[in-house]
Each structure stands twice: as C-alpha cells, then as structure tokens.
Amino acid sequence: MTPLSPDPAVLRGLRLFSGLDAAALAEIVRSAQTRRIEKGTTIFSQGDRAALCHALIDGRVKIAQTGADGQQLVVRYIGGGEMFGTAAVFSGGIYPADALAMVDCVGVHWTAATMGELMERHPRIALNALDIVGRRLQEVQTRLRELSTERVERRVAHALLRLARQAGRRVGNGVEIDFPLSRQDIAEMTGTTLHTVSRILSGWEGQGIVEGGRQQVTIRQPHALVAIAEDLPRPGKPEEK
Amino acid sequence: MIAPPPHSATAALPSSSDLVEDVLERWPSTIAVFLAHRMACPGCPMARFQTVAEVAGDYGLDTDALLADFARAIAAEG
Numbered sequence: 290m291t292p293l294s295p296d297p298a299v300l301r302g303l304r305l306f307s308g309l310d311a312a313a314l315a316e317i318v319r320s321a322q323t324r325r326i327e328k329g330t331t332i333f334s335q336g337d338r339a340a341l342c343h344a345l346i347d348g349r350v351k352i353a354q355t356g357a358d359g360q361q362l363v364v365r366y367i368g369g370g371e372m373f374g375t376a377a378v379f380s381g382g383i384y385p386a387d388a389l390a391m392v393d394c395v396g397v398h399w400t401a402a403t404m405g406e407l408m409e410r411h412p413r414i415a416l417n418a419l420d421i422v423g424r425r426l427q428e429v430q431t432r433l434r435e436l437s438t439e440r441v442e443r444r445v446a447h448a449l450l451r452l453a454r455q456a457g458r459r460v461g462n463g464v465e466i467d468f469p470l471s472r473q474d475i476a477e478m479t480g481t482t483l484h485t486v487s488r489i490l491s492g493w494e495g496q497g498i499v500e501g502g503r504q505q506v507t508i509r510q511p512h513a514l515v516a517i518a519e520d521l522p523r524p525g526k527p528e529e530k
Numbered sequence: 531m532i533a534p535p536p537h538s539a540t541a542a543l544p545s546s547s548d549l550v551e552d553v554l555e556r557w558p559s560t561i562a563v564f565l566a567h568r569m570a571c572p573g574c575p576m577a578r579f580q581t582v583a584e585v586a587g588d589y590g591l592d593t594d595a596l597l598a599d600f601a602r603a604i605a606a607e608g
Contacts, residue, residue: 454575464579511576512588519570 299323299346299397302370305417313411320407323397332374332388332396339377339384341398345369348394349456349468353477354386363477365428366391366468368456376422378404391469436480444479445489446518449499453508464511469504544600546593550585551578553600559607563599567591 300306300314309317323346326332332343335355350367364386367373377384378401399407408415428451435444449466458467476486490506493499498513499506508514515521544553544560550571553560564571569589571577582600586593 450575453579457579459579462584464576508576511580512585515570515574515576521570 299395303344303372304370304421305344305372305375305414307417308413309411313413317407317411317414318397320403321397321399323395326390326394326396328390328393330390332390333384335384335387337384339374339382340401342372342375342378342401342404343388343396343398344372346395346397348396349391350394350396351389351391351474352386353389361477362480363474365425366452366455368468372418372421375404375418376425379418441479441481441485442489443518443520444481445475445486446514448475448478449506449508449514450518452506453511457508460507463500463507463509465507466505470506471504472501543604544582544597546583546586546597547581549578550574550580550582553582557600557604557607559603560600563596563603566599567596 300318306314306317326348332350333339333341345367347369350373352364352367352373354362354364356362367388373388374384404414408418432447435447439447452466452470453464456467457464459465472486472490473483475490476483479486490499490501493514494501496510496513498508498510498517500509501507541548544557554564554572554577561572567589569585571580571585580588582596583593586596
C-alpha cells in the first residue's frame, strides 16, 4: 500500500462530500491518507477494530462476511466514489466483514477521530452519511425480502441487475458488468451454491439472455433479465408450470 | 456557460434514440404512459442502458405510437 500525495480532485464524485465548498474539500483532503492498494490486498478483516473510514477513488472492493459455519456471503461490491467501513466506525466499532481489493485500487481513509471532527465542523458530511446509510439500508431490506420470498432464479437475476446498475457499461445492444465476477461471487451474493448459479447461467446463456466468460458477464437481453427478476410476462415464452 | 448537449436535455419531446432513464427524468409525465402500457421501466436498473425504441420492441409496441403517447402526456401536463 503506497502512500500518494493528496489532491482535492480525488474527492470529487464522493457522495459523502457533495455540497461542500472548495475550502472544506481542501481541509478534508489534507486530513486524509491516500494510497494505492494492490489487487488481492485485505484492506480490513472481519472482527478488526474499526479505526478507519475508507473511500474508494478507483477500483473495486469486495465486502464479504463469513458466517459461523464458514459460508461466505458477499455483502456488496464497492466501486469508485463509494465509502466503505464507515458505518462500523460510528456503530459498534468492529468491522462486520472483510474488505478485499479485487483489482488494483486507489483508496483514501481518515481516522475515526478525524472523521468525527470533520462532521462536527461540516454537518453537511454527517447529513450525506445519513443519506448513504439510508439508501444502503433500503437495499438491504430489498435483498432480505428477495432472500426470504423469491425463487433462486429471480435472486440471481436481481443480483446481476444490481451489479449492472452499479458497474454496467453499454456494449452493442447489451450491458457488460465492468469488473471481474465469478459464478462463485454470484453464488455468495445470492445465498445459493455454485452448482445452482452455473445451472441458471448456462440456461440463460442457452437462451441468449446473458453471455459469460470465466470472470465476466454481459447481459445481452436486458429486458428478458428484468422479466425474470420481476416475474413479468415474457414474450415468446409460455407460462411456467 | 457550457454549450447544452444535443440530446433530451434540450429537446422539446422524447425521441426513439433517447435513453429511457433520461426520458423519465426530463418528462416525468411519461411515467403514466409507461405504466398504462404495463412497462416496468420506471425504477428499472436497465432504464439507463436502453433506448425508447429498444424497450418498445421488448414490449411488442410500435415506437412511433409510443412516442405519440408520450407527446400527448407531455402536452396535457402543459
């Protein structure tokens, strides 16, 4: 993890600091540590004391929780411009999950004490944090409902749509999920097995709905995937038994 | 001043090549049209990747007829 010299431009695009003026941003970046993080680095581990608030400038970080039974669940993927590990700093004080760099990343962090002082001096930061945490809570509630009520096929469709919304890139008439994503990752996001995800994706590939390499997924028929996720009537497909 | 981009941000009415999310944002009165056609576009994560012509095709609708419905809804809004 190589330290970099701080530049206020890195904070542009971070929702936590939206609405702040140039002077405030300069103060915030002076109190931050910026660094490069190599692919494969564990940025923090589940159970560690939550000492730092992190933001990702560029790259992709996987937040994953390991249960008592050793089963791993991907909580979410973090992309450029997003905060992570921050809620833990202000609640409980223990990181509830691991944060792993999936690609080479550039990150920035503040100590808990520094972030607390910044929030007191600039209440806008605390309001932005509340907005971020509120949105994530809504996402979690949606996922909870999916997990408790939906068939696994719909959960996998929702997971791909969620990833496409966050990291999608239009290619031809399809949408590519623009970071390495294995079938095991999808299984861990949807609380199912690798075998089940492989069976579902192979079926969708056969119908031309998605296209995937080993570490990469492209949605070829966005509407067909939405139809599966939302249980919409599907054109050209008879009602399922 | 920055020159306005030549797309839905300045156009008077939606076009077939506009992204659905841009249409929904710029002309909220079209939400009713999508719903009337039982289209799942409002709130859909794919709306930012798909054009009006593409979603019309997905739902087996005529693109020009859909655009005419949008225009009526926008005109009714005033």
